[in-house]
Amino acid sequence: MRVDAHQHLWNLDIVKYPWLVPEYGPIYRTFEADELEPLLAASGVEKTVIVQAMDSYEDTDYMLETASRYDWIAGVVGWVPLNKPDEAARKLELYSRNPLFKGVRHLIHEEKDPDWVVGDKVIEGLKVLAAFGLSFDVVAVFPNHLKHIPKLAESVPDLRIVIDHLAKPQIKESLMEPWSSQLKAAASYPQVFAKVSGLNTAANWESWSSADIKPYIDYALDVFGAERVMFGSDWPVANLAGDYGKVWTETNIALEERSREEVDLVLGGTAASFYRL
Structure with missing residues (x-):
């Protein structure tokens, strides 16, 4: 099974995305499932995971509602206020009842404090x-966040x-x-995985x-x-430097020297296991 473990959908009429401004050009508009569907078909991608694009319940609710209407959406990574543990627990009690709700992300790279996540x-x-x-999901935009992964892994080992x-x-x-040294340190913890996504930008x-x-x-x-690495298109952000087809094709070319087993893991198996699709 081929899985895109990282893509976004957003509707500017339904949800507010303060970070998404006109300067982003081609991605400053609504992107919904109907536009992505033929791109997946052309690439042979069978399932996707939608990842949050805003720290809001509105965004999470929008993704879950959309996912309920498309059988190729296998999972949603939503949002709860991690810095408000009691409120997060109440919302997770609700969201976790939906089998499509797989995890949480926070736009930590938008926080003024680079150490917010720890x-x-x-x-x-957490x-x-x-x-x-x-x-x-950790939006570990280098150089501020990757170095925090060991502390996260040690503080919350499960x-x-x-x-x-x-x-x-x-x-x-x-x-x-120093990216490679920090990534190696993060990889030393078996519960930590990585996405081959967003590299084109x-x-x-x-x-x-x-x-x-x-x-x-x-x-x-x-x-x-390979058992801890998964592919993600980062569509539609990927459109800033190409398109869905180019990201899929060039990633596959980059994997050509790998074994069939490794390729199958990166392009689907690892995501299916990690997100319990």
Whole structure:
């Protein structure tokens, strides 16, 4: 089964997204499931996981309602206020009744405090999340957040964590360090996974290809193993530097030297296991 473990849907008429401003050009508009469906079919992707695009219940409710209408949407990563553990627990009691609700994410890269995710209240909220058996997507935009993964893993050892976008390595600059050392440290914890997603927008938007992203994918596979690495398109953000088809094609080219078993894990098996699809 081919799975896109990271894509977004948003409707500007239903939900407010303060971060999404006109300067984002081609993605400053509504993107819904009907537009994505033919792109999935063309790439042979059978299931997707929708990931939150705003820290709001409105966004989560919108995603869950949409997911109920499309059988190819296998999971939703929503939002609860992790820094308010009691409120988070009440909302998770409700959301966890929906089998499509798989985990939580917070736009930590939009927080003014780069250490927000390791605050005492947030750690307490993550313990609540773990108690519900749900996972945590970390928008670990380098260089502020990847270094916090070890503390998260040690503070909440029963929490399944996935690092979105490989933490946005400096692909455009062709730099590996200190990203690689921090990623290796994160990978030393078996409950931590990683997404090969959003790499095109970390590269040169106009000229990137599989050759640019391959060293970073290879390194992630080396330190995590394919059983803890999963593909995500990051559509429609991906449209800033190409489109769905290019991301899918170039990622597949970057994986050509890998075994069939590894490819099957990255392109579906790992996501199905991690998100319990």
